[in-house]
Amino acid sequence: MTKLGIIGCGDVAFRSYFPVLEQLGDAQVVACFDTVADRARRAAARFPGAEAYTAYEEFLAHPGLDAVINLTPAPLHAQVTEAALRAGKHVLSEKPIASKVEDAQALIELAREQGLLLLAAPAVMATPRFKWVKRLLASGRIGSPTLAVAQMATMGPASWREYTGDPTVFYSATVGPVVDIGVYALHAVTGLLGPARRVQAMGGIAIPERKVLTGPHAGKKIQVEANDHVLIHLDFGHSRFAQVLASFAVPNSKAPAIELHCTGGTLSLDITRWYEGYGSIDVYLEDGSELGVEGWINGLYPPLPDEGPTFSLIGYGPAHFVRCLAGKEEPILTAEHATHVLEIMNKIGDSIRQGRALDLDTSF
Known part of the structure; x- marks a missing residue:
């Protein structure tokens, strides 16, 4: 124990x-x-x-x-x-x-x-959903991945009605949408495509002041110090790419949290169910024959391993940690992966300031 x-x-x-x-x-x-x-x-x-x-x-x-x-x-x-x-x-x-x-x-x-x-954290790759996606890609069933398109975009914690803390730090120069929520998408696309080689980004502050909507800090005004719109491009080599939007200036969106396009199909994850560790996936299978037997399989739930209760995406972090300590799982949420994503996040800021693509040095 x-x-x-x-x-x-x-x-x-x-x-x-x-x-x-x-x-x-x-x-x-x-x-x-x-x-x-x-x-x-x-x-x-x-x-x-x-x-x-x-x-x-x-x-x-x-x-x-x-x-x-x-x-x-x-x-x-x-x-x-x-x-x-x-x-x-x-x-x-x-x-x-x-x-x-x-x-x-x-x-x-x-x-x-x-x-x-x-x-x-984040525990994206330790969830049953993303473990299944990794197995699907390894099987070759939908071909090889070529492009990931992801979006983590809200108005930020000042507008999250369930949030009870002081959201000021999230808009500070040391946090912002990339560090707070974009990190989920960056872990996902690198977890699926592997280490990135280059990053290029654009960003700015679209809404410079926020008011906390609810909770003990309701009515408090916050000056935004971090870019609240950040658009990111990643190059993984061999004509494989990703584009990610991380934003605290989007009132709402119907765009998927992530879509992964492969040579034989597409995977799409609904943004409204992103934080479900065992959520559904929409899968499009392309038929390469003249018959054209192809189309979407919507709401597909991956097989659930017998590993106890299901949790939220965030909850799979401590669950995985404890299982690793008990010798029941091999580490997935490695510090090396987190460090690679950290380098991406830091060079996103550098790329915005310098106006050019930057090479990445870390791997995992």
């Missing part, structure tokens, strides 16, 4: 992580840390026997603590994860793994030296 600690007990912890952790038979949450004592206490109260901490060093010294899940704000991920690794804890980090590629690579080396598991 893995003894888990939670670092950061905010909105995402209560809405997305705790309901999953309460169902996992191979793990027990024994410690919860937050700088706000009330949040730490409310979190610990959900797990029998768990202790609440507001001092990080004391939290890491909790007796028997094996592994931690880092749910702190994005700018803190690297330093929080480093301290946990140095304390001998396995780590699952929310995205992004770090702010700089060099920091992410240092974390990978530290985990390797310590003999510890380091995984990073």
Whole structure:
């Protein structure tokens, strides 16, 4: 039984992580840390026997603590994860793994030296849906992938009526739509097509001020510091490409979350069901014969492996982490993949500023 600690007990912890952790038979949450004592206490109260901490060093010294899940704000991920690794804890980090590629690579080396598991969200490729897509591509049933088109576009957390935290940080220069939601699409397209070779992007701030719609911060005005429209092109080599829109300036859209075009068919994932880890897929099969027996298979659900309850896309992160620690799965959400996506995200900003395509150096 893995003894888990939670670092950061905010909105995402209560809405997305705790309901999953309460169902996992191979793990027990024994410690919860937050700088706000009330949040730490409310979190610990959900797990029998768990202790609440507001001092990080004391939290890491909790007796028997094996592994931690880092749910702190994005700018803190690297330093929080480093301290946990140095304390001998396995780590699952929310995205992004770090702010700089060099920091992410240092974390990978530290985990390797310590003999510890380091995984990073988002959990796209660990979901039953994307595992099935990978198997489908490997089978050759719909040919070889040539183009992925993805869109992660909303008005951002200030307009998310279910969000209960302060959304200001999401519009800051260190976060923005690429880091917050575009990262899902970037993990998906690289998870399916492999490491990208070049990136080119355009972006700007379309709506410079936001007002929080609901929750305890309703009415608060936020100045937007990060580009809220970002259009991204990726070159994977061998005439394989991807285009991704990451935006906090789109009121709504009926465009799919992602479409993958292959030489013998197309896969389409509905944006309204994107966060379902076991969601359906629309599949178009092309018939190369004169008979033309081809068309869409809509709402296809992949076979579900017998691996316990189904979760949201985000929920498959901690589920996969715990199964890896229990020796039941091989790591999919590797730190190397997360570092490659981090390099893409950082060079997106560089490409926008420089107005040109940039080569990518990392792989996974």
